[in-house]
Amino acid sequence: QVQLQESGPGLVKPSETLSLTCTVSGASISISSWSWIRQPAGKGLEWIGHIYPSGSTNYNPSLKSRLTMSVDMSKNQFSLKLSSVTAADAAVYSCARSTGDYGALFDYWGQGTLVTVSS
Amino acid sequence: QSALTQPPSASGSPGQSVTISCTGTSSDVGGYNFVSWYQQHPGKAPKVMIYEVSKRPSGVPDRFSGSKSGNTASLTVSGLQAEDEADYYCSSYGGSNNLVFGGGTKLTVL
Numbered sequence: 001q002v003q004l005q006e007s008g009p010g011l012v013k014p015s016e017t018l019s020l021t022c023t024v025s026g027a028s029i030s031i032s033s034w035s036w037i038r039q040p041a042g043k044g045l046e047w048i049g050h051i052y053p054s055g056s057t058n059y060n061p062s063l064k065s066r067l068t069m070s071v072d073m074s075k076n077q078f079s080l081k082l083s084s085v086t087a088a089d090a091a092v093y094s095c096a097r098s099t100g101d102y103g104a105l106f107d108y109w110g111q112g113t114l115v116t117v118s119s
Numbered sequence: 120q121s122a123l124t125q126p127p128s129a130s131g132s133p134g135q136s137v138t139i140s141c142t143g144t145s146s147d148v149g150g151y152n153f154v155s156w157y158q159q160h161p162g163k164a165p166k167v168m169i170y171e172v173s174k175r176p177s178g179v180p181d182r183f184s185g186s187k188s189g190n191t192a193s194l195t196v197s198g199l200q201a202e203d204e205a206d207y208y209c210s211s212y213g214g215s216n217n218l219v220f221g222g223g224t225k226l227t228v229l
Contacts, residue, residue, distance in 0.1 A: 035218075037220075043222075043223075044122060044208060044220055044221065044222040044223040045157075045165070045208050045210070045220040045223070046122075046220060047210070047217075047218040047219065047220060050218075058216035058217070060217065061217065094164065094165075100153070100170065100171070101153060101212070102151075102153060102212045102216065102218070103218070104151075104155065104170075104210070104211070105153075105155055105167065105170045105171075106155070106157070106165070106167065106210075107167055107176070109164035109165055109166075110164065111163075111164055112164065
């Protein structure tokens, strides 16, 4: 059974960097691509980006300039850094496994972690 | 990349069928057969119900079906049951290594 668990600070100050980690169990991070998806309160889902085991990434163009994703094979984890956050970045952030062509299918999800942006 | 357009709400009585639409453009929904549908109950992680327009993952009831015509994809839930009440999101490959979601539809079982 593949399981994903997000971790990181639940509160980030405006203009600072949001950092989250997703720990994967039940599957090797080396054989799939992995995504971050967020959901602001009361709103829909937004794809943030995904990372391949090689470290190659694809990012949502609207976030690309502030976004960095990385993978740590030794810990079976992947991470997200979003810089210069504003209130608009407050959301539940979820990690998911991306499969299929273009990584267009998210077949396993974490439970999500709430990130608040406030001073 | 704009979000795909879904109706905010849909409803039906138990046993009835309901169809939820997901409208994009020729650059996403219309251009690729990589449309997925996700069910999300309150406080829970999304669950994939349909992928590649009309394929059902193992374990998903055959009451759920997907289709596509032009730039619009659809999810049909037949024989509505109380446990089908949830939010439903579509997603599509959007070209240029982008993925896009719809705004979500709240399905109410009356």
